Amino acid sequence: MTVTSLSLPSRIWISWVATFRIWFDVKFAARVAELCEGAAGSLPAPSPVPSAAAAVQPAVAEPASSANGALQLLSLLQREGRFLDFVEQDVTAFTDADIGAAARLVHEGCRRAVHAHARVVSVRSETEGTQLTLEQASADVKLVGNLAGSAPFRGVLRHRGWRVEDLTLPTLIGTRDPKLVAAAELELP
């Protein structure tokens, strides 16, 4: 709305007409009341702030949805790679051969699940165990060992790190309980 473009005479004319309509038109009066309330609410917050508030809002809502995302990922890993079955079982009594056989299954399935929904890349492309010079400290590289002095930092790359470049979880439809990560199974004879 280009409210500011109205001239003073037209504003006086509007106020004159509106006064009468407010007296005799209940609906119109209600809408004006609504408008005044809204204006009052936005008064302490001029235009840039509401948009900032809008940007903050999803972040507030995120804890719930990111928990859903984590539950969804658990469900995927269980479905494709029996992840929860593996983690939840007490493995102490089993031989390495048994655990190895199970690990193959879990590895193959979980790998398939992760690759279907995420693109995981190394943070550093250098070979692990080689010398590396870091011109500047960065959150991408955690410094360990004899941590002293200032940049540039010279050291041996121990771990390349991982970064998820792309994560696309399946869209949830309907009223599925996200906490039900794997339904029980009943086989009918």
Add this chain to the structure above:
Amino acid sequence: MSAKLVVGIDLGTTHSAIALAPLEGAEARVSVLQVGQLISVGELAERPLLPSFLYFAHESEAPLALPWDAERRFAAGEYARSRGAEAPQRVISSAKSWLSYGAVDRRAGTLPLNAAADIEKISPVEASFRLLDHLNEAFRAARPEDGDLADQEVVLTVPASFDAGARDLTVEAALAAGFDRLTLLEEPQAALYAWIEQSGEAWRSQLRAGDRVLVIDIGGGTTDFSLIDAIEEDGSLALQRIAVGDHILLGGDNMDLALAHVVGQELAAQGKELDRFQLSALAHACRSAKEKLLSDAALDQVAVVLPSRGSQLLGGAIRGELRREQVERYLLEGFFPAVAATEMPKARPRAGLTQVGLPYASDAAITKHLAAFLGRHAFGNAAAAGSHSHPPTALLFNGGVLKSPVLRTRLLETLNRWLEERGAPPARVLPGEDLDLAVARGAAYYGLVRHGRGLRIRGGTARAYYVGIESPMPALPGLEPPVMALCVAPFGMEEGTHAALPPQELFVVVGELVNFRFFGSTTRRADQAGSVLERWSPQELQELPPIELILPPAGRAPGEVVAVQLQASITAIGTLKLEAIAQAPLTPDERWQIELSVRHGATSGV
């Protein structure tokens, strides 16, 4: 509304895919559409392939809701496939193979084959429609600005080996989905278009006039061969499809099942009996074990582990292994034996009483089927091949199975040995990419070619078609009158053309249903409309589902005998149309359409 896109759809036996290309813009850009589909109840994910499976929910189950339909009672794609092992009576697979199987009524509800009692069975045509419709829904959801697939130009691929009836039924399913700007394309041709699209202008230096490309397409359920020639025409290169192979129901799924059977027998010998669920898990496990063995020559065996079905993963698992020697014996020697070029696939005599089931190829050796195909069309073994003794010079692989370098090498070596025996130079391999998606991509590219943006492969129909007529000879007791084959549609008819009117007249009784026996030939290229064959070998002419005609009594007396001539034409879509034209028309241009792809069995000659 004018179309903005050409859409290539690969409606496969085990997987379907869809590719798009904008009609506007100078560049021919083909992209693959990610198809939204249920991967479990209430979870939708986008995948480049839609498994060609349908699942029907039981009344105890919640609706299989999609973002565009909250109440749906069936699912297409990944989730449907995963239910295949858990509830097989509620799953339809391989609907496409049923489409080309003339022994069942393909418009009648036959699927799922052993359906649970509460399921209303659907026809192979409807199953195909539902898969196409799902692709359309996924398209609308992904690209709301582009509307509906029905607004676009659709190129739908079919196996080169599909006969006129199976092509008709495919079109029926597509029209039901609303795709009325439709064209059919043979899958091996689509694979070659994909190669052309992907190699850009460089393809012209890789293919020269005189080259003959053999396309070997091995998918999940079918194997398809084609020969395409590069010829010089008016000083520039042209491509012409020369021959297509028979319909062979043999593919990657058979290979995985064969290996699962081998490992399953070993487990059974150790006293480990597998249930249905474990057998299905075994086939999956064997597939990935096979892929590892085929891609890593250093491996000697790969463990095949079947998890227990309960929540206790360790302890209950069954452990077996797949060994290299088994893969070589059963896969390489079973499906791809290095046979002589003269070896023919064994035909197993059909048992008198068979269960209703698909006519799977009775000889698993794909190389023997290939030898038979080349014998007929390229090596000049068969008398009918005539002047087409011209061995292939280039080889294009397609289909998921041929992602394996070991299998590609075996095929190439076998072919090259055959070529060497004939003194011909070895074939070059045209490097294809994306063997799962090439057909859809090539189909979209062909859509652009139809607008003059690229080189078109010509070739027309891959078969000549014949109608069976009884010989005029006195009836002999106990002897069926010999049948002659009247050619109505010659080989290589182009879209939008008519065949000449054969001079022979046939007599049809008004108001009565008349069946004609119907034949097709991929080898008889010289026959013209009106040619009559008195005898033929089973390799030359294959009997197809019969065709039928009923003359409505409009204006004529029931029982009246009308003389007609049969005229064939190829529609703009690419399907065969047969019409009976009255010799003495009551009204100008009086004609009746003949129904193709009628169910086998109800034959009565004319």
